[in-house]
Amino acid sequence: xxxxxxxxxxxxxxxxxxxxxxxxxxxxxxxxxxxxxxxxxxxxxxxxxxxxxxxxxxxxxxxxxxxxxxxxxxxxxxxxxxxxxxxxxxxxxxxxxxxxxxxxxxxxxxxxxxxxxxxxxxxxxxxxxxxxxxxxxxxxxxxxxxxxxxxxxxxxxxxxxxxxxxxxxxxxxxxxxxxxxxxxxxxxxxxxxxxxxxxxxxxxxxxxxxxxxxxxxxxxxxxxxxxxxxxxxxxxxxxxx
Amino acid sequence: xxxxxxxxxxxxxxxxxxxxxxxxxxxxxxxxxxxxxxxxxxx
Numbered sequence: 091x092x093x094x095x096x097x098x099x100x101x102x103x104x105x106x107x108x109x110x111x112x113x114x115x116x117x118x119x120x121x122x123x124x125x126x127x128x129x130x131x132x133x134x135x136x137x138x139x140x141x142x143x144x145x146x147x148x149x150x151x152x153x154x155x156x157x158x159x160x161x162x163x164x165x166x167x168x169x170x171x172x173x174x175x176x177x178x179x180x181x182x183x184x185x186x187x188x189x190x191x192x193x194x195x196x197x198x199x200x201x202x203x204x205x206x207x208x209x210x211x212x213x214x215x216x217x218x219x220x221x222x223x224x225x226x227x228x229x230x231x232x233x234x235x236x237x238x239x240x241x242x243x244x245x246x247x248x249x250x251x252x253x254x255x256x257x258x259x260x261x262x263x264x265x266x267x268x269x270x271x272x273x274x275x276x277x278x279x280x281x282x283x284x285x286x287x288x289x290x291x292x293x294x295x296x297x298x299x300x301x302x303x304x305x306x307x308x309x310x311x312x313x314x315x316x317x318x319x320x321x322x323x324x325x326x327x328x329x330x331x
Numbered sequence: 332x333x334x335x336x337x338x339x340x341x342x343x344x345x346x347x348x349x350x351x352x353x354x355x356x357x358x359x360x361x362x363x364x365x366x367x368x369x370x371x372x373x374x
Contacts, residue, residue, distance in 0.1 A: 110342075114342075124334075125334050126334060126335055126338055127334035127335070127337050127338050129338055130337070130338055130341040130342075133341060133342060133345045134341070137345070176348065176349070176352045179348055180344070180345050180348050180349075183341075183344045183345075183348065184341040184344060184345060187337050187340050187341040187344065188337065188341060190337060191333070191334045191337045287349075291352070291353070291356075294356055295356060298356060298359055298360055298363070301360065301363045301364070301367070302359075302363055304367065305363050305366045305367055305370070308366075308367065308370040309366075309370065312370060
Protein backbone atom coordinates (compact mmCIF):
# COMPACT_ATOMS: atom_id res chain seq x y z
CA UNK A 91 0.00 0.00 0.00
CA UNK A 92 2.88 2.36 0.80
CA UNK A 93 4.25 1.89 -2.73
CA UNK A 94 0.85 2.36 -4.33
CA UNK A 95 0.29 5.84 -2.85
CA UNK A 96 3.17 7.67 -4.62
CA UNK A 97 2.26 6.01 -7.93
CA UNK A 98 -1.36 7.13 -7.59
CA UNK A 99 -0.20 10.60 -6.50
CA UNK A 100 1.92 11.01 -9.65
CA UNK A 101 -0.90 9.70 -11.89
CA UNK A 102 -3.39 12.07 -10.23
CA UNK A 103 -1.01 15.02 -10.67
CA UNK A 104 -0.70 14.19 -14.39
CA UNK A 105 -4.49 13.84 -14.66
CA UNK A 106 -5.03 17.21 -12.89
CA UNK A 107 -2.52 18.87 -15.22
CA UNK A 108 -4.33 17.40 -18.25
CA UNK A 109 -7.70 18.58 -16.86
CA UNK A 110 -6.23 22.07 -16.31
CA UNK A 111 -4.89 22.07 -19.86
CA UNK A 112 -8.39 21.23 -21.16
CA UNK A 113 -10.02 23.85 -18.91
CA UNK A 114 -7.77 26.68 -20.08
CA UNK A 115 -6.97 25.40 -23.58
CA UNK A 116 -8.26 26.92 -26.80
CA UNK A 117 -9.80 23.60 -27.83
CA UNK A 118 -12.57 24.22 -25.29
CA UNK A 119 -14.99 26.85 -26.62
CA UNK A 120 -15.30 30.25 -25.00
CA UNK A 121 -18.71 31.32 -23.64
CA UNK A 122 -20.44 33.80 -25.93
CA UNK A 123 -21.75 35.96 -23.06
CA UNK A 124 -19.15 35.67 -20.32
CA UNK A 125 -15.98 35.21 -22.35
CA UNK A 126 -13.10 33.26 -20.80
CA UNK A 127 -14.08 34.01 -17.20
CA UNK A 128 -16.77 31.28 -17.47
CA UNK A 129 -13.85 28.78 -17.23
CA UNK A 130 -14.02 29.20 -13.45
CA UNK A 131 -16.87 26.68 -13.79
CA UNK A 132 -14.27 23.91 -14.31
CA UNK A 133 -13.03 24.39 -10.73
CA UNK A 134 -16.11 25.83 -9.02
CA UNK A 135 -18.65 23.15 -9.99
CA UNK A 136 -16.40 20.04 -9.56
CA UNK A 137 -15.41 21.38 -6.12
CA UNK A 138 -19.09 21.73 -5.19
CA UNK A 139 -19.96 18.22 -6.44
CA UNK A 140 -16.98 16.75 -4.58
CA UNK A 141 -18.00 18.56 -1.37
CA UNK A 142 -21.59 17.27 -1.72
CA UNK A 143 -20.29 13.73 -2.25
CA UNK A 144 -18.01 13.93 0.79
CA UNK A 145 -20.80 15.32 2.98
CA UNK A 146 -23.04 12.46 1.78
CA UNK A 147 -20.31 9.97 2.76
CA UNK A 148 -20.13 11.72 6.13
CA UNK A 149 -23.92 11.29 6.50
CA UNK A 150 -23.81 7.53 5.76
CA UNK A 151 -20.78 7.01 8.03
CA UNK A 152 -22.43 8.99 10.85
CA UNK A 153 -25.64 6.93 10.60
CA UNK A 154 -23.52 3.75 10.60
CA UNK A 155 -21.67 4.96 13.69
CA UNK A 156 -24.91 5.83 15.51
CA UNK A 157 -26.30 2.35 14.79
CA UNK A 158 -23.25 0.11 15.08
CA UNK A 159 -20.72 2.20 17.08
CA UNK A 160 -17.90 1.16 14.75
CA UNK A 161 -14.76 3.33 15.20
CA UNK A 162 -13.95 2.96 11.48
CA UNK A 163 -17.29 4.58 10.58
CA UNK A 164 -16.46 7.45 12.93
CA UNK A 165 -13.06 7.89 11.28
CA UNK A 166 -14.59 7.89 7.78
CA UNK A 167 -17.13 10.50 8.96
CA UNK A 168 -14.39 12.74 10.36
CA UNK A 169 -12.17 12.43 7.28
CA UNK A 170 -14.99 13.09 4.78
CA UNK A 171 -16.21 16.12 6.76
CA UNK A 172 -12.75 17.67 6.95
CA UNK A 173 -11.92 17.20 3.26
CA UNK A 174 -15.48 18.24 2.38
CA UNK A 175 -14.99 21.53 4.23
CA UNK A 176 -11.83 22.18 2.18
CA UNK A 177 -13.74 21.70 -1.10
CA UNK A 178 -16.69 23.75 0.19
CA UNK A 179 -14.25 26.56 1.08
CA UNK A 180 -13.06 26.54 -2.54
CA UNK A 181 -16.68 26.82 -3.71
CA UNK A 182 -17.23 29.82 -1.42
CA UNK A 183 -14.02 31.50 -2.58
CA UNK A 184 -14.27 30.85 -6.34
CA UNK A 185 -18.00 31.72 -6.42
CA UNK A 186 -17.60 35.41 -5.49
CA UNK A 187 -14.50 35.69 -7.73
CA UNK A 188 -16.70 34.51 -10.61
CA UNK A 189 -19.70 36.62 -9.54
CA UNK A 190 -17.79 39.93 -9.51
CA UNK A 191 -17.15 40.22 -13.28
CA UNK A 192 -20.44 38.51 -14.28
CA UNK A 193 -23.01 39.90 -11.82
CA UNK A 194 -21.08 43.04 -10.86
CA UNK A 195 -21.19 42.07 -7.16
CA UNK A 196 -19.13 39.72 -5.00
CA UNK A 197 -22.10 38.34 -3.05
CA UNK A 198 -25.88 38.49 -3.36
CA UNK A 199 -27.15 38.94 0.21
CA UNK A 200 -30.22 36.83 0.97
CA UNK A 201 -29.78 34.64 -2.12
CA UNK A 202 -30.94 31.15 -1.09
CA UNK A 203 -28.21 29.23 -2.99
CA UNK A 204 -25.38 31.34 -1.63
CA UNK A 205 -26.76 31.53 1.90
CA UNK A 206 -27.53 27.80 2.16
CA UNK A 207 -24.00 26.99 0.92
CA UNK A 208 -22.52 29.29 3.56
CA UNK A 209 -24.73 27.65 6.22
CA UNK A 210 -23.60 24.20 5.01
CA UNK A 211 -19.96 25.26 5.38
CA UNK A 212 -20.63 26.66 8.88
CA UNK A 213 -22.41 23.45 9.98
CA UNK A 214 -19.47 21.25 8.99
CA UNK A 215 -16.99 23.75 10.40
CA UNK A 216 -18.85 23.49 13.74
CA UNK A 217 -18.70 19.70 13.39
CA UNK A 218 -14.89 19.91 13.07
CA UNK A 219 -14.61 22.39 15.95
CA UNK A 220 -16.69 20.05 18.11
CA UNK A 221 -14.44 17.11 17.17
CA UNK A 222 -11.31 19.13 17.84
CA UNK A 223 -12.10 20.80 21.16
CA UNK A 224 -14.75 18.74 22.97
CA UNK A 225 -13.32 16.53 25.72
CA UNK A 226 -16.60 14.76 26.48
CA UNK A 227 -16.81 10.98 26.15
CA UNK A 228 -19.95 11.59 24.06
CA UNK A 229 -18.16 13.74 21.44
CA UNK A 230 -18.34 11.15 18.67
CA UNK A 231 -22.06 10.57 19.29
CA UNK A 232 -22.82 14.30 19.38
CA UNK A 233 -20.79 14.90 16.23
CA UNK A 234 -22.58 12.05 14.42
CA UNK A 235 -25.97 13.50 15.41
CA UNK A 236 -24.88 16.99 14.23
CA UNK A 237 -23.68 15.49 10.93
CA UNK A 238 -27.04 13.80 10.34
CA UNK A 239 -28.88 17.12 10.75
CA UNK A 240 -26.19 18.98 8.79
CA UNK A 241 -26.65 16.63 5.84
CA UNK A 242 -30.24 17.89 5.48
CA UNK A 243 -28.76 21.11 4.12
CA UNK A 244 -27.06 19.31 1.19
CA UNK A 245 -30.29 18.69 -0.82
CA UNK A 246 -31.47 22.19 0.14
CA UNK A 247 -28.32 23.70 -1.40
CA UNK A 248 -28.59 21.58 -4.54
CA UNK A 249 -32.32 21.97 -5.21
CA UNK A 250 -32.64 25.58 -4.01
CA UNK A 251 -32.11 26.91 -7.54
CA UNK A 252 -34.98 24.74 -8.81
CA UNK A 253 -37.57 25.94 -6.34
CA UNK A 254 -36.57 29.52 -5.49
CA UNK A 255 -35.79 32.65 -7.44
CA UNK A 256 -32.06 33.12 -7.20
CA UNK A 257 -29.21 35.00 -8.81
CA UNK A 258 -27.34 31.71 -9.26
CA UNK A 259 -27.63 30.05 -12.72
CA UNK A 260 -29.51 26.76 -13.20
CA UNK A 261 -27.57 23.50 -12.70
CA UNK A 262 -25.59 22.32 -15.71
CA UNK A 263 -26.98 18.79 -15.44
CA UNK A 264 -30.67 17.95 -15.01
CA UNK A 265 -31.88 21.43 -14.18
CA UNK A 266 -32.92 22.86 -17.51
CA UNK A 267 -29.57 24.55 -18.10
CA UNK A 268 -27.98 24.09 -21.52
CA UNK A 269 -24.28 23.49 -22.02
CA UNK A 270 -22.14 22.82 -25.08
CA UNK A 271 -21.24 19.07 -25.06
CA UNK A 272 -17.52 19.96 -25.37
CA UNK A 273 -17.77 22.13 -22.25
CA UNK A 274 -19.66 19.40 -20.42
CA UNK A 275 -16.98 16.87 -21.39
CA UNK A 276 -14.22 19.10 -19.95
CA UNK A 277 -16.30 19.71 -16.82
CA UNK A 278 -16.70 15.96 -16.23
CA UNK A 279 -12.98 15.34 -16.86
CA UNK A 280 -12.14 18.00 -14.27
CA UNK A 281 -14.59 16.48 -11.79
CA UNK A 282 -13.02 13.05 -12.27
CA UNK A 283 -9.55 14.55 -11.68
CA UNK A 284 -10.84 16.31 -8.53
CA UNK A 285 -12.39 13.04 -7.33
CA UNK A 286 -9.04 11.23 -7.73
CA UNK A 287 -7.33 14.05 -5.83
CA UNK A 288 -10.00 14.01 -3.08
CA UNK A 289 -9.61 10.23 -2.75
CA UNK A 290 -5.86 10.57 -2.18
CA UNK A 291 -6.32 13.41 0.31
CA UNK A 292 -8.94 11.35 2.21
CA UNK A 293 -6.58 8.38 2.21
CA UNK A 294 -3.78 10.51 3.71
CA UNK A 295 -6.15 12.01 6.27
CA UNK A 296 -7.39 8.51 7.22
CA UNK A 297 -3.78 7.36 7.78
CA UNK A 298 -3.21 10.48 9.88
CA UNK A 299 -6.26 9.63 12.00
CA UNK A 300 -4.98 6.06 12.47
CA UNK A 301 -1.64 7.45 13.61
CA UNK A 302 -3.39 9.93 15.91
CA UNK A 303 -5.34 7.12 17.61
CA UNK A 304 -2.15 5.05 17.91
CA UNK A 305 -0.44 7.97 19.69
CA UNK A 306 -3.43 8.44 22.00
CA UNK A 307 -3.36 4.72 22.82
CA UNK A 308 0.38 4.89 23.52
CA UNK A 309 -0.16 7.90 25.81
CA UNK A 310 -2.92 6.01 27.66
CA UNK A 311 -0.69 2.93 28.07
CA UNK A 312 2.15 5.08 29.36
CA UNK A 313 -0.03 6.82 31.93
CA UNK A 314 -1.41 3.45 33.05
CA UNK A 315 2.14 2.09 33.47
CA UNK A 316 3.19 5.17 35.44
CA UNK A 317 0.24 4.69 37.81
CA UNK A 318 0.84 0.97 38.33
CA UNK A 319 3.76 1.26 40.84
CA UNK A 320 1.66 3.49 43.10
CA UNK A 321 -0.97 0.76 43.41
CA UNK A 322 1.54 -2.05 43.99
CA UNK A 323 3.29 0.02 46.66
CA UNK A 324 0.47 -0.95 49.01
CA UNK A 325 1.27 -4.00 51.16
CA UNK A 326 0.25 -6.99 49.05
CA UNK A 327 -0.15 -9.41 51.92
CA UNK A 328 -2.56 -7.15 53.75
CA UNK A 329 -5.60 -9.11 54.81
CA UNK A 330 -9.05 -7.73 54.11
CA UNK A 331 -10.69 -5.85 56.99
CA UNK B 332 -8.21 41.08 -20.09
CA UNK B 333 -9.70 42.26 -16.81
CA UNK B 334 -11.91 39.15 -16.69
CA UNK B 335 -8.85 36.91 -17.12
CA UNK B 336 -7.53 38.35 -13.86
CA UNK B 337 -10.57 36.88 -12.09
CA UNK B 338 -10.16 33.54 -13.88
CA UNK B 339 -6.54 33.16 -12.76
CA UNK B 340 -7.38 34.42 -9.27
CA UNK B 341 -9.98 31.64 -8.89
CA UNK B 342 -7.58 28.92 -10.12
CA UNK B 343 -4.72 30.17 -7.95
CA UNK B 344 -7.01 30.47 -4.89
CA UNK B 345 -8.12 26.84 -5.38
CA UNK B 346 -4.57 25.51 -5.35
CA UNK B 347 -3.47 27.80 -2.51
CA UNK B 348 -6.29 26.38 -0.34
CA UNK B 349 -5.37 22.80 -1.29
CA UNK B 350 -1.66 23.47 -0.67
CA UNK B 351 -2.43 25.02 2.71
CA UNK B 352 -4.53 22.00 3.74
CA UNK B 353 -1.89 19.53 2.51
CA UNK B 354 0.68 21.53 4.49
CA UNK B 355 -1.37 21.12 7.67
CA UNK B 356 -1.57 17.36 7.02
CA UNK B 357 2.22 17.11 6.61
CA UNK B 358 2.78 19.14 9.79
CA UNK B 359 0.35 16.95 11.77
CA UNK B 360 2.03 13.77 10.44
CA UNK B 361 5.40 15.13 11.55
CA UNK B 362 4.15 16.03 15.02
CA UNK B 363 2.54 12.62 15.57
CA UNK B 364 5.65 10.77 14.36
CA UNK B 365 7.75 12.80 16.81
CA UNK B 366 5.32 11.97 19.65
CA UNK B 367 5.49 8.28 18.76
CA UNK B 368 9.29 8.43 18.77
CA UNK B 369 9.25 10.05 22.19
CA UNK B 370 6.96 7.31 23.43
CA UNK B 371 9.41 4.73 22.07
CA UNK B 372 6.88 3.17 19.78
CA UNK B 373 8.18 4.26 16.39
CA UNK B 374 8.30 1.27 14.07
